[in-house]
Amino acid sequence: MPESLEYDRYVCAEWELFVRDGARARASLEALAGVTAARALDLGCGAGQELLPFVTERRTLAVGVDIAPSTGHAARALFAARGEPAPVFVRAAAEALPFAAGVFDVVICRLALPYTDNARALAEIARVLCPGGRLLLKIHHARYYLGRLRDAVASGALLRSIYMSRVLLAGAVYHLTRRQPRGRWTAAGETFQTSRLLRRELRRQGLVILGESPDSSLATPSYVIAKPLGSPAGGRSSAG
Numbered sequence: 001m002p003e004s005l006e007y008d009r010y011v012c013a014e015w016e017l018f019v020r021d022g023a024r025a026r027a028s029l030e031a032l033a034g035v036t037a038a039r040a041l042d043l044g045c046g047a048g049q050e051l052l053p054f055v056t057e058r059r060t061l062a063v064g065v066d067i068a069p070s071t072g073h074a075a076r077a078l079f080a081a082r083g084e085p086a087p088v089f090v091r092a093a094a095e096a097l098p099f100a101a102g103v104f105d106v107v108i109c110r111l112a113l114p115y116t117d118n119a120r121a122l123a124e125i126a127r128v129l130c131p132g133g134r135l136l137l138k139i140h141h142a143r144y145y146l147g148r149l150r151d152a153v154a155s156g157a158l159l160r161s162i163y164m165s166r167v168l169l170a171g172a173v174y175h176l177t178r179r180q181p182r183g184r185w186t187a188a189g190e191t192f193q194t195s196r197l198l199r200r201e202l203r204r205q206g207l208v209i210l211g212e213s214p215d216s217s218l219a220t221p222s223y224v225i226a227k228p229l230g231s232p233a234g235g236r237s238s239a240g
Contacts, residue, residue, distance in 0.1 A: 008074040011047035015078050018049035025053035027214045028136060031224045032106060035134055041065065041104045043094045043125070044112025047075040048087050050136075054106070055084050062087035063104075065097065095120035102130040110138040111220065115190055118180050118201055126205035126227060135207065135225040139193040142171060144219040163187050195221065206231045 018024055028050065038061060040054045045064030054060035064072065064087045072089025079086035092098050094109070094116045107125050125135055145167050152160035170186035173179075175197055182189040199209060202225060213222035 004070040004073070007068050007070050011074050012078065015047040015049045015075075018052070024215060028108070029053050029057060031136060031213055032134055035105065035132070037106050039063070039104045040106040040108065041097075041099070041128065042087075042108040043097075043121075044109065044115075045071070045075070045087075045089070047078055048072075048089065049078075050108045050110060051087050052079075052082075052084070055079070055087065056082075060106075063099075064089045065092050065094070067091065067093050095124060097124045097128055099128045101127050104128050105130055105133045106136070107133070108136045110136070110222075111140060113137065114140040114192060115188075117182065117189065118174075118191070118193070119204070122201050122205050122207070126207055129207075129227045131227055131231045132229045133227050134210075135227070136213065136222070137198075137225055138213075138215075138220055138222040139198065141194060141219055141221055142168065142192045145171070145192055147219060167191060198223070 037054055037058050040051060040060045040062050042048060042050045042062070042064045043066075045051070045066050048062070048064040051060070051062040051064060055062050064075065066072075066089070069091065071091045072086075075089060076086045090098065094112060107129050109121075109125065113121060129135060145164050149161060149164035149168065151157075152164055166185060166187040167190045170181050170190070171192040173181050174191050175194065178200070180189070180191055195209075202209065206227065208226050208228060210224045210226050213224055216222040
């Protein structure tokens with residue numbers, strides 16, 4: 001199966017999961033009660049389903065970013081089928097966003113951070129987020145990968161077991177050294193996050209955790225994060 005077709009099927013499946021679960025859309029809107037959401041950015045957007053409630057309920061100018069070559073292909077058809085204007089889709093990496101500083105009121109990043117250079121991605125999020133803006137962030141905790149490792153071992157999936165072990169090792173090194181390893185041995189740089197590590201990285205960028213979202217879980221915590229009013233419009237450097 002061509003890679004683009006496989007990707008489109010994957011994002012369509014994610015779209016269906018989202019639209020069937022109305023609680024997810026409500027949680028996003030409730031997390032932003034009292035916050036202007038004129039411009040929203042979704043990192044690792046897939047089909048752009050996380051932007052759907054903002055487009056339909058708030059008429060937000062929505063932008064989706066993904067690194068996949070076919071970014072936006074399936075999404076435009078899905079939005080059109082609902083009679084809604086599609087977001088603007090851009091192919092880019094989270095570590096190098098092609099936007100000016102302080103242009104977004106809301107940034108959404110659900111389960112994309114584990115696959116990035118965390119310091120650079122969070123620096124870019126802080127840069128494009130306006131003072132007073134919000135970041136809706138969902139991460140993979142170490143518990144997520146431990147569960148995947150147990151399942152892989154139980155099913156005899158040797159390669160998957162090795163991969164999950166490498167992710168856990170990389171995450172442990174990251175927590176101990178404060179530097180995220182990105183070498184070949186680290187499973188393409190994939191890593192877990194914890195509340196402690198996240199607070200440290202966010203503090204370097206002038207971002208503050210306000211609380212957890214209703215869809216938060218022990219394996220995949222979800223956070224509502226603020227860029228305080230009075231923060232520099234462009235954020236801080238990844239070097240902290």
